[in-house]
Structure formats: C-alpha cells, structure tokens
Amino acid sequence: DAGVTQSPTHLIKTRGQQVTLRCSPKSGHDTVSWYQQALGQGPQFIFQYYEEEERQRGNFPDRFSGHQFPNYSSELNVNALLLGDSALYLCASSLLASGTPGELFFGEGSRLTVL
Amino acid sequence: DAKTTQPNSMESNEEEPVHLPCNHSTISGTDYIHWYRQLPSQGPEYVIHGLTSNVNNRMASLAIAEDRKSSTLILHRATLRDAAVYYCILRKGNTPLVFGKGTRLSVIA
Numbered sequence: 001d002a003g004v005t006q007s008p009t010h011l012i013k014t015r016g017q018q019v020t021l022r023c024s025p026k027s028g029h030d031t032v033s034w035y036q037q038a039l040g041q042g043p044q045f046i047f048q049y050y051e052e053e054e055r056q057r058g059n060f061p062d063r064f065s066g067h068q069f070p071n072y073s074s075e076l077n078v079n080a081l082l083l084g085d086s087a088l089y090l091c092a093s094s095l096l097a098s099g100t101p102g103e104l105f106f107g108e109g110s111r112l113t114v115l
Numbered sequence: 116d117a118k119t120t121q122p123n124s125m126e127s128n129e130e131e132p133v134h135l136p137c138n139h140s141t142i143s144g145t146d147y148i149h150w151y152r153q154l155p156s157q158g159p160e161y162v163i164h165g166l167t168s169n170v171n172n173r174m175a176s177l178a179i180a181e182d183r184k185s186s187t188l189i190l191h192r193a194t195l196r197d198a199a200v201y202y203c204i205l206r207k208g209n210t211p212l213v214f215g216k217g218t219r220l221s222v223i224a
Contacts (some may be wrong), residue, residue, distance in 0.1 A: 004158075033211060042202060042214030043159065056211055090158050094209070102209055104151075106158030 002027065004107035006091050012113045013081050021076045021110045025093030031055075032074040033104065034066060035090040043090055049074055050096050078112075086114045119203045124219040127193045135188040135218055137203030142183050146205040149212065150177065150188050154199045159214075162188065162201070198222045 005024045013019050025032050031050045035043035045058035049068035068074045072093075078085055088111050092104040120138040127133040139148070150162040163170055163177045165186075170177040176189040190197055202217040 031209075035212075035214075042200075042216055043212075045211040045213065048211060058211065092158070092212075096209055103161040103164075104159075104212060106160065108156075108158050 004091055004093050004105050006089075006107035006110050008110055009108070010111045010113075012115060014115050015081055015083060017081050017114075018077065018079045019081060019112060021078075021089050021091075021112075023074045023076070023091030023093075023107060025072050025074070025091075026105045029093035029095050029105070030072055031094045031096040031102075032068055032072065033092045033094070034074070034076045035092065035106075036060075037088040037090060037109070039087075046076070081114045083114050086112060088112075119205060119215055121201070121203050121215065121218045123216065124221070126221045126223060127190075129195060129222055129224050130192050133190040133193045133197070133220065135190075135201050135203075135220065136185065137187070138185045139203070139205055140184045142205055143207075145207050147207070148177065148179060148183075148186050149204045149206050150175070151202045151204065151212070151214075152197075152199040153202070153217070154196075159202065164206075193220075193222045195222050195224060 007022045033048040034046040037043040046060050047057045048055050052068045063079045065077045088109040090109045092106045094102040094104045149164040151159040153159045163175050165177045178187045200217040200219050
C-alpha cells in the first residue's frame with residue numbers, strides 16, 4: 001500500500017515565477033493538508049482540502065492556492081515566488097470521516113529553492 | 116491554540132529508556148495530546164496520542180499527568196533509528212496540527 005507521494009522532490013525557481021507541487025494521498029484517505037517547513041523550524045499549516053474544497057486555512061497569503069481532484073489527489077500552487085518561499089513543502093493525508101482525531105500521514109516533501 | 120513547551124534537545128544512550136517531557140498548562144478539556152516525530156530528511160510521522168489515560172503502542176508509551184498539564188513520551192529502548200525531532204502537539208478533533216520547534220533527540224551508540 002503506497003503511502004503519501006509527492007512530486008517533484010526538489011526544484012529550483014527564480015523570484016516572480018510560479019510553482020505547482022503535487023500530492024497523492026494514502027489509499028483510502030479523503031483529506032489532504034499542506035504544510036511549509038522552513039529550515040530549522042517546525043511545519044506550518046497552509047490549508048486543508050476535503051471534498052474538493054478548501055476547508056481550513058493557515059496564515060498564508062493568497063499567493064498560495066490549491067486544488068483537490070475527484071481522486072483525492074491535490075496540488076499546491078504558489079505565485080509570484082519570493083526568496084522567503086524557499087522551504088520544504090509537506091503534504092499530509094487523513095480520513096476526516098473517522099470521527100476521532102485522525103492520524104496524519106506525511107509525504108517526504110518537495111524541497112523548493114527560490115533564487 | 117494552547118501552547119506546549121519542550122526542551123530544545125536531549126541525549127540518550129542506545130538501548131536505554133528515554134523520557135521526553137512536554138508541558139501544556141493551558142490545555143483544555145477537549146484537547147488531545149499528540150506526538151509526532153521527524154527523522155532526518157523525512158516528513159513527520161505519527162507516534163501516539165491520548166486524552167486522559169496513559170496509552171501504549173508498538174512505538175512508545177504516553178504518560179499523562181492526572182491534571183493533564185504535562186505529559187511524557189517514553190521510548191522503552193532507544194535505538195539509533197529513534198534519533199529525530201519529537202513534537203508534542205495539542206489538537207481538538209481534526210483541526211490542523213500546530214507544530215512548535217520540538218525536542219531534538221540524539222542517540223549515542
């Protein structure tokens with residue numbers, strides 16, 4: 001059973017460009033969350049998607065947007081990249097309908113470097 | 116969000132027990148205590164969670180103080196593979212995880 005898979009694993013962009021990161025959740029999971037992890041810090045919550053809609057959002061600007069597809073996979077888009085957007089972007093999946101605090105399964109992340 | 120406080124770093128010898136403390140004095144009655152860990156170059160992974168009673172699973176044990184203002188993650192026999200950053204997180208229901216800086220555990224052979 002494949003866990004959470006993310007692509008690409010590494011990428012380099014320049015300031016002002018746009019980037020799309022992709023995530024396939026663990027089989028059977030219906031919810032995808034995205035986190036940003038700067039070097040030496042804990043992950044910070046960006047947003048959560050469930051039933052193809054953004055359900056919760058952290059303190060991130062509108063340059064950060066996302067999408068969830070009918071097969072539960074998800075994309076994170078970042079426009080007008082800044083140097084400060086350089087980070088590890090983590091995708092986590094869970095089953096929202098479990099009714100109890102569901103365990104989150106994380107992927108290994110996409111490392112974005114903005115030059 | 117209720118805040119947790121953890122030591123920045125801890126060290127343990129291989130094959131010895133490790134007790135990782137977490138203070139959460141402002142915890143509310145509906146907050147679950149979650150522990151995740153992040154091994155080098157990997158995403159975080161779930162370790163254990165509990166509400167009021169102590170919990171055991173194949174990875175670790177979670178001891179929760181009677182007043183719930185603190186908890187301790189116990190690794191019964193540390194191995195080199197347990198070297199990681201350990202995060203103690205309070206969470207209501209399925210709300211997003213709010214990570215702090217965690218405790219960096221070093222395991223010495």
